[in-house]
Amino acid sequence: MAGQVQRQTGVALWRQIADRIRQAISAGAYDETGMVPPETVLALQFGVNRHTVRSAIAALAQEGIVRAVQGRGTLIERKERLNFPITKRTRFTAGIGEQAREMRGLLLSYSEEKADAEVARGLKIRPGEPVIRMETVRKADGSPVSCATAWFPAGRFGGMPDAYKRTESITKAFAELGLPDYVRATTEITAVHADEADTAALELSPGAILLITKAVNTDLEGVPVQYAISRFAADRVQFTIEN
Amino acid sequence: MAGQVQRQTGVALWRQIADRIRQAISAGAYDETGMVPPETVLALQFGVNRHTVRSAIAALAQEGIVRAVQGRGTLIERKERLNFPITKRTRFTAGIGEQAREMRGLLLSYSEEKADAEVARGLKIRPGEPVIRMETVRKADGSPVSCATAWFPAGRFGGMPDAYKRTESITKAFAELGLPDYVRATTEITAVHADEADTAALELSPGAILLITKAVNTDLEGVPVQYAISRFAADRVQFTIEN
């Protein structure tokens, strides 16, 4: 974990240090002991006062990642970073099935609306045609992993919100609606700072990073069936592309 | 751009606001006027003092994204985002060939070293075997887009640093060294905050976001020829995966 923290950047030192420690934990840097190094050691490493390190650790404790025990040290409670393979058969639930015990997709809201230019391009329909929009949040073992906004052609998949609410899975909902299989056509990936809504929904600290995917799924004939913009907590996930 | 900023989170208000405005610009929110709304309007929108908004705009001006003109307003200077397709034939230079006039790869430094566990896993060699490491920065039309650390098996590609320095391209350097074609095997994508070294190399503002790719390229027989960790300025690029 080389490299010093930066001052006067608008990001407090304690937050930078919290981010770095969180990353080191998820990279397995402290697996040998299962503990974060002592505060005095970290303060020396980062070139800051011990109190500043304490602020960082307090933030991580608040997130449930570590637990400080007086006299012993700071224990690591949780270190997951979920991996999402992106392939022709990209599935949210199945993709991380072995990495978490319980995967759930929750429907926050939905509505029927007219496709704007972006959605129309994704679904290969004309702007103004009716689409179903769903806002969802997806959780692994109860911890929120991503928010998604998904659009479906209204004519073919009008029953999607109801089916999704019942099955908590896009794949199962598609199956119920007569589409047993579908494939990932394109995926775009960018990264931005989280805004307020996503910070709340994903239980992030402000200034946190989001990985954004814009994906088009099609049926086996290549007809688009879903356009989705998903927002992932960058410190909890990574994507893998296998060619 | 609804939603208020958050206080006491370790991220200064001016930085949160700068991030939000940057995002709004790149989403085309101000395309109609080509200008950012007046400081007083933004201050009202975000629920902060006008001086706080001014700090945010000063940061964006420092990045070259906007230019404030007394008496007129704050003009948008730049809003582009380069697209990188990730496929079997992923090439940095050719990939964005049509999006920029001039693509260059510059060799910052190189050395011969022994493979650590991560590099050995990527190149499918034993830890400790000799590898060539190159630190490079890649530019589009003179503007830095990414930093990369790349490793090559030393025996087969000892001449890589010299060839790369001459050709400014991995693809051309491989060709010179007797490898006319290669394919992308795997790509991992994550996102983090930029550290000090990358902030300097990519001419970023502190606290900026990096998209990280860890990629393995192989020859046509599937033998790994390159393991590379690239760090992209997230506000200048996006990735596209076509299946």
Next chain:
DNA sequence: TATAGTTGTCTATATCAATAGACATTTAAA
């Protein structure tokens, strides 16, 4: 040439972030 609207500069004040040091409290091991 006024005038409205905009950015630029200055002073002052309050709060948050960071440093510094001292000492208490708890745990585990000598």
Next chain:
DNA sequence: TTTAAATGTCTATTGATATAGACAACTATA
């Protein structure tokens, strides 16, 4: 039972962040 090593708590001080208000300087337009 000591002792070393770790976290917890307290006070004090400095610098960065944020607010508040007033006014100057510049631009475009009526």
